[in-house]
Amino acid sequence: MLHGERLDRPTYTLITSLDGGTSDVVLTDHEIFGIQVVQKTVSLLGVPDGVATSEPRVLEGLEHDHLVRVREAQWDPDHDEALQCITFTTDFYPGRSLLYALEQGHEFSVRDVLEIVDGILSALVYLHEECGLLHRDIKLGNVMLAADMKHARLGDLALAAAMDPSTGTTEPANATPLYIAPEAAAGALDVRSDLYQVGCVMLELLNGLLPYAEIDRDKVDSRLSEGRRPLSNPNYDPAPWVPANVARVLRKLVAQDPDRRYASAREALRAVRHLRCVGWQRIGGAALVGRWSGKYPPNVPAARARVYEVNAELVEKGKYQGQLLLTARWRNANSVDWRNYAGLTRRVPVEDARELASFFRDVEAKAHSAPTR
Structure with a gap:
């Protein structure tokens, strides 16, 4: 990692190493700015047309709300010069990658x-x-x-x-x-x-x-x-x-x-x-067995939306043992009372992704046709 010009009073102090795949990545404290920053060392060997090689100043000038902010870049002193390694210092983002x-x-x-x-x-x-x-x-x-x-x-x-x-x-x-x-x-x-x-x-x-x-x-x-x-x-x-x-x-x-x-x-x-859809999120299970929940419409206050739920449960006994039981229900976002879509209930083979997709399409259609309060 880079420490800064003075070893007796370093600009950067190590917090921890981060997983960077094929790159060296560390989380550090920037002692002057009082913030956490990331140092990532990458090799530019074999990238002769890269702007980091030919025009590194371009990277400093990039500024956008959805681009990682580059605060500093230095040729790394701890790697073979032939590898053309640069250590970039960027802001740290708590959600990681x-x-x-x-x-x-x-x-x-x-x-x-x-x-x-x-x-x-x-x-x-x-x-x-x-x-x-x-x-x-x-x-x-x-x-x-x-x-x-x-x-x-x-x-x-x-x-x-x-x-x-x-x-x-x-x-x-x-x-x-x-x-x-x-x-x-x-x-x-x-x-x-x-x-x-x-x-x-x-x-x-x-x-x-x-x-x-x-x-x-x-x-x-x-x-x-x-x-x-x-x-x-x-x-x-x-x-x-x-x-x-x-x-x-x-x-x-x-x-x-x-x-x-x-x-x-x-x-x-x-x-x-332009996409408008139920914002499904898995809240339990794995593979094609599980439970999903989502709200619709996406562009109304939360209290006016409806909450939809799909459950794909493995039948363990009886005539339909080994199949998936698919059920769906909904409630208003400000209510705790669920209403079932009894007419949508069906049983399908456990590995039939196409049938499960068809079931989600049917529930989605119900969501799109429901009146917005």
């Missing part, structure tokens, strides 16, 4: 996910349109959260590069394989490549972490070299409880063909902001 939150078991509601994605896309509108930069390394670990676990800040621009003014493209970067856009195999990335990575983040926030331990890295590399997505198609399917309109936005973001994605971050942001 999206990756950390998911690893700690935090459950994001659909509304939370849309707010987070809104923030990331807002940052990309700024980077793409005002700064002419592609981020090229958007992933769970590079998105920080405020204490409310909703306000997102996009960070780690070590791989960011300026777009060619005439083509709007950059060369591919050595990013995390599971987030690399398929078109990287053709040798050029554009704004739609960043949007693909946003879609990958959105997918894991909605579905849960990918089964990293089970993924064959050789197969991932092979698929990428052929211009395909790094994982097979079923891995990109939204979870059954994801509302249909949200699922459409997600599928468009992670489309294998960049021509099928949104043309710009601004267009994608507009689509996200």
Whole structure:
């Protein structure tokens, strides 16, 4: 870590080490400012077109409510010079990263996910349109959260590069394989490549972490070299409880063909902001067994909304043993009295994600048709 110019009176004092994946990350006290900051050391070896290598001053000038604030950057004295390591000092965000939150078991509601994605896309509108930069390394670990676990800040621009003014493209970067856009195999990335990575983040926030331990890295590399997505198609399917309109936005973001994605971050942001849906959040269970709750409409005072609940319970006895019993109910937000949707009750095979998705669609339709008080 960096200590400052005076070892007898350091600017930075260590609090703890943080998980930074392949980077060295520490949480420190800034003794002069009286705040906590993060130091992250990254190697710029193999990133000759990155702004951190060619024009590091650009990073200092970036200012947006959804970008991590860079306070300082220094060539790191403790690494081999050949590695071209820079230590960035940034603000500390109490919610840590999206990756950390998911690893700690935090459950994001659909509304939370849309707010987070809104923030990331807002940052990309700024980077793409005002700064002419592609981020090229958007992933769970590079998105920080405020204490409310909703306000997102996009960070780690070590791989960011300026777009060619005439083509709007950059060369591919050595990013995390599971987030690399398929078109990287053709040798050029554009704004739609960043949007693909946003879609990958959105997918894991909605579905849960990918089964990293089970993924064959050789197969991932092979698929990428052929211009395909790094994982097979079923891995990109939204979870059954994801509302249909949200699922459409997600599928468009992670489309294998960049021509099928949104043309710009601004267009994608507009689509996200137009979404109205039940903000489902799992409140118990695992896989397709569990309980979900959500409010609707999203744009009315809390007291005027309705609360909806879906329960998928495993039948343990009788004729339907081994199947899922699906039930739904609702109540006014300011009431404790539930009303059942008896007409929606059904039993389905325990692994039938399609039937569970259909049930959520039916409950969503009930929510959309209910009068707002």
